[in-house]
Amino acid sequence: xxxxxxxxxxxLLFCTGLYGVLARRNAILVLMSVELMLNAVNLNLVAFDxxxxxxxxxxxxxxxxxxxxxxxxxxxxxxxxxxxxxxxxRNRGTxxxxxxxxxxxxxxxxxxxxxGTDGSEDTVTADExxxxxx
Amino acid sequence: xxxxxxxxxxxxxxxxxxxAGLLLGRAAPGxxxxxxxxxxxxxxxxxxxxxxRQGGDGAVDAATELTPTGSVPVELALHIDGFAALVxxxxxxxxxCVQIYxxxxxxxxxxxxxxxxxxxxxxxxxxxxxxxxDLMVLLVGWEIMGICxxxxxxxxxxxxxxxxxxxxxxxxxxxxDVPFLIGLFALATDAGSFRITxxxxxxxxxxxxxxxxxxxxxxxxxxGKSAQFPLHTWLPDAMAGPTPVSALIHAATxxxxxxxxxxxxxxxxxxxxxxxxxLAVMAAVTMAGSGLAALAxxxxxxxxxxxxxxxxxxxxxxxxxxxxxxxxxxxxxxGAFKALLFLAAGxxxxxxxxxxxxxxxxxxxxxxxxxxxxxxxxVALLALAAIPPFSGxxxxxxxxATAEHAATGHAERIPVAAGWIVLIAGMATALLTAAxxxxxxxxxxxxxxxxxxxxxKQPLTMTVVLWVLAVPSLAFGLTAGLLPDWFDGRELTPxxxxxxxxxxxxxxxxxxxxxxxxxxxxxxxxxxLGAVAAHPEADAAQVEAEAIASHAPAYGDVAYAPDPADPxxxxxGPLHRPAAVGFHLDAVYxxxxxxxxxxxxxxxxxxxxxxxxxxxxxxxALPRLLGAAVRRAQTGNVQTYVSALLAGTVVLAVAxxxxxxGA
Numbered sequence: 001x002x003x004x005x006x007x008x009x010x011x012l013l014f015c016t017g018l019y020g021v022l023a024r025r026n027a028i029l030v031l032m033s034v035e036l037m038l039n040a041v042n043l044n045l046v047a048f049d050x051x052x053x054x055x056x057x058x059x060x061x062x063x064x065x066x067x068x069x070x071x072x073x074x075x076x077x078x079x080x081x082x083x084x085x086x087x088x089x090r091n092r093g094t095x096x097x098x099x100x101x102x103x104x105x106x107x108x109x110x111x112x113x114x115x116g117t118d119g120s121e122d123t124v125t126a127d128e129x130x131x132x133x134x
Numbered sequence: 135x136x137x138x139x140x141x142x143x144x145x146x147x148x149x150x151x152x153x154a155g156l157l158l159g160r161a162a163p164g165x166x167x168x169x170x171x172x173x174x175x176x177x178x179x180x181x182x183x184x185x186x187r188q189g190g191d192g193a194v195d196a197a198t199e200l201t202p203t204g205s206v207p208v209e210l211a212l213h214i215d216g217f218a219a220l221v222x223x224x225x226x227x228x229x230x231c232v233q234i235y236x237x238x239x240x241x242x243x244x245x246x247x248x249x250x251x252x253x254x255x256x257x258x259x260x261x262x263x264x265x266x267x268d269l270m271v272l273l274v275g276w277e278i279m280g281i282c283x284x285x286x287x288x289x290x291x292x293x294x295x296x297x298x299x300x301x302x303x304x305x306x307x308x309x310x311d312v313p314f315l316i317g318l319f320a321l322a323t324d325a326g327s328f329r330i331t332x333x334x335x336x337x338x339x340x341x342x343x344x345x346x347x348x349x350x351x352x353x354x355x356x357x358g359k360s361a362q363f364p365l366h367t368w369l370p371d372a373m374a375g376p377t378p379v380s381a382l383i384h385a386a387t388x389x390x391x392x393x394x395x396x397x398x399x400x401x402x403x404x405x406x407x408x409x410x411x412x413l414a415v416m417a418a419v420t421m422a423g424s425g426l427a428a429l430a431x432x433x434x435x436x437x438x439x440x441x442x443x444x445x446x447x448x449x450x451x452x453x454x455x456x457x458x459x460x461x462x463x464x465x466x467x468x469g470a471f472k473a474l475l476f477l478a479a480g481x482x483x484x485x486x487x488x489x490x491x492x493x494x495x496x497x498x499x500x501x502x503x504x505x506x507x508x509x510x511x512x513v514a515l516l517a518l519a520a521i522p523p524f525s526g527x528x529x530x531x532x533x534x535a536t537a538e539h540a541a542t543g544h545a546e547r548i549p550v551a552a553g554w555i556v557l558i559a560g561m562a563t564a565l566l567t568a569a570x571x572x573x574x575x576x577x578x579x580x581x582x583x584x585x586x587x588x589x590x591k592q593p594l595t596m597t598v599v600l601w602v603l604a605v606p607s608l609a610f611g612l613t614a615g616l617l618p619d620w621f622d623g624r625e626l627t628p629x630x631x632x633x634x635x636x637x638x639x640x641x642x643x644x645x646x647x648x649x650x651x652x653x654x655x656x657x658x659x660x661x662x663l664g665a666v667a668a669h670p671e672a673d674a675a676q677v678e679a680e681a682i683a684s685h686a687p688a689y690g691d692v693a694y695a696p697d698p699a700d701p702x703x704x705x706x707g708p709l710h711r712p713a714a715v716g717f718h719l720d721a722v723y724x725x726x727x728x729x730x731x732x733x734x735x736x737x738x739x740x741x742x743x744x745x746x747x748x749x750x751x752x753x754x755a756l757p758r759l760l761g762a763a764v765r766r767a768q769t770g771n772v773q774t775y776v777s778a779l780l781a782g783t784v785v786l787a788v789a790x791x792x793x794x795x796g797a
Contacts, residue, residue, distance in 0.1 A: 100772075103770045
């Protein structure tokens with residue numbers, strides 16, 4: 001099999017994943033897209049390992065070993081990720097990524113003194129949290 | 135032990151006592167009293183031993199150099215002549231009395247440990263000044279006294295009067311100490327040494343180039359320390375401290391240091407006629423002004439404070455006419471009776487519950503309540519008024535006799551003008567002194583009206599000390615025949631003319647005051663007045679602190695009471711009000727020094743707040759603007775961040791590709 005097929009397939013998979021990560025609002029779908037991207041990389045690893053091992057006299061198949069490694073890590077990652085999403089959903093009643101904006105810089109007029117900034121930041125954060133909880 | 139070892143121990147023991155008291159004061163309260171009293175008493179015994187061994191013969195000199203100090207060496211030196219030996223005995227004696235008295239006076243005071251340690255340190259510093267043979271070492275003791283007086287005057291720091299008074303005492307004496315330091319440097323540069331013996335040697339050979347300038351610079355420091363006009367204003371205010379501290383400052387330490395310093399370096403001052411005349415004018419103004427002010431004071435301790443200033447004026451007057459024997463004789467006699475006056479005043483304030491003479495003059499039977507204070511204070515006031523045969527008579531007559539000697543042109547190198555100034559002012563002050571002493575006695579002990587509040591029996595430690603101090607007040611004058619052996623050898627016995635004149639004036643002052651008092655005392659019943667702090671259970675110090683704090687609210691001023699029955703009102707006439715407030719000298723200082731300094735401070739604050747801070751704020755403005763722009767990007771949406779990351783990666787990848795392909 002020519003190297004171009006798996007390469008193109010993996011590129012398509014990766015782009016699909018990238019699109020999902022950048023554009024989907026649902027956190028679970030974003031996690032799935034991340035999985036897609038990881039698997040695209042896995043595919044590349046396996047394909048290039050085979051392609052390289054044809055030329056080499058002796059090989060460790062490190063590409064395939066790395067793939068196994070990635071799969072294991074991806075499994076752990078998705079476990080933690082889903083747990084976080086669940087916790088967020090229970091807390092906030094939503095898992096839409098674009099509404100989880102607690103780290104945003106507060107808007108409003110540019111205060112001169114450091115005290116003023118602190119105070120407004122506190123109130124804004126408190127407001128947002130109250131809104132999110134509701 | 136050699137005399138030198140003994141003499142080293144004299145200042146060292148109170149110092150060690152002070153260090154131990156400060157370290158152990160809280161940990162071992164039981165040791166505080168012994169640690170305060172025993173080292174001071176031992177120092178007194180050793181000082182007496184040193185005096186006996188020295189015996190008025192040749193001065194004991196010893197010196198050791200700890201480390202080389204550059205061009206002019208600073209040495210740990212002792213120079214004990216007759217003056218030093220006797221003054222050290224006085225310092226030890228008064229300090230011991232004060233320490234014993236304080237154990238009763240501040241019986242329940244929570245800050246007694248640090249107080250006693252500071253009194254010991256104060257004593258040690260004064261003894262260092264007395265014995266030191268090196269001007270720099272002397273200066274060390276001099277400055278330690280300055281800081282000790284700051285702490286001790288501010289002992290009742292809860293009251294605003296005490297805080298203000300302690301700051302004032304420190305700042306005013308420092309105002310004199312700066313020229314004093316410069317004067318010491320100039321003197322050492324000319325003489326090539328800080329050792330007193332070498333400096334005096336240089337003076338004798340005429341090696342000092344600018345004696346007038348140096349003498350005047352040194353005089354500024356002396357005026358600050360010894361409370362001479364115009365730097366005397368801190369002393370009356372220092373009455374906000376506890377009474378034993380006043381006794382210590384006024385009798386033995388601090389104010390005596392300035393007079394003693396001039397006595398040590400008198401040949402230097404004699405080398406300049408101008409300095410002597412300045413000294414005489416200073417003494418005369420101080421004497422007369424303080425006499426008038428003392429007559430108008432309402433606070434019993436302020437009367438005594440002004441009287442101290444006046445008596446110090448006598449001492450500087452004696453120095454201005456070139457007789458340090460008479461000056462130190464008066465210093466010794468005055469030390470004993472002034473300590474007695476203050477300690478007795480402490481007892482009276484405790485018994486009466488007030489420090490106001492106006493309130494005391496409306497109390498019946500105060501003298502029966504404190505018989506010890508009554509009798510000893512009578513003795514001390516007679517000594518103050520220079521009535522024979524009390525000690526003050528002999529010492530004051532010694533001063534006046536010397537002044538007369540100089541005024542008639544019999545003294546070498548002393549300007550006749552200085553003699554006349556001192557003589558006339560001294561005579562006028564003799565009259566005033568007798569007048570205010572009589573007034574104090576009449577108002578305090580011959581009051582009519584309600585019974586004084588009962589504060590119980592005075593502690594034994596307080597009354598015994600009074601009798602101990604009464605002995606020298608009575609009998610010290612008898613030593614007038616012996617003292618010349620210790621001093622320069624000049625006669626100190628009274629001469630007929632000045633004795634008759636001085637005593638006559640004193641008697642006139644006393645009788646006139648008595649007559650006025652008889653006239654005004656009927657008014658006292660008609661004008662009720664007075665506020666009394668009654669704490670039958672508390673110790674004397676608390677009563678005093680409260681009396682001081684309540685004086686201004688009760689009478690409108692710390693120094694003045696609107697009492698129509700006061701004999702001084704009749705005696706002084708329109709002068710009464712200015713005299714009560716110290717001739718508005720504080721207001722002059724406010725206008726001359728405090729206002730400009732405050733204006734300068736306001737200017738600096740304006741420059742700092744408005745000018746410097748504007749630059750700082752401007753420097754911060756640009757980074758803050760940039761920061762605001764960057765902060766906009768922080769939307770909180772993770773996907774935006776990842777998109778930016780991707781865009782960046784793509785840009786980088788394209789760039790790398792372009793570079794790699796060489797396009």
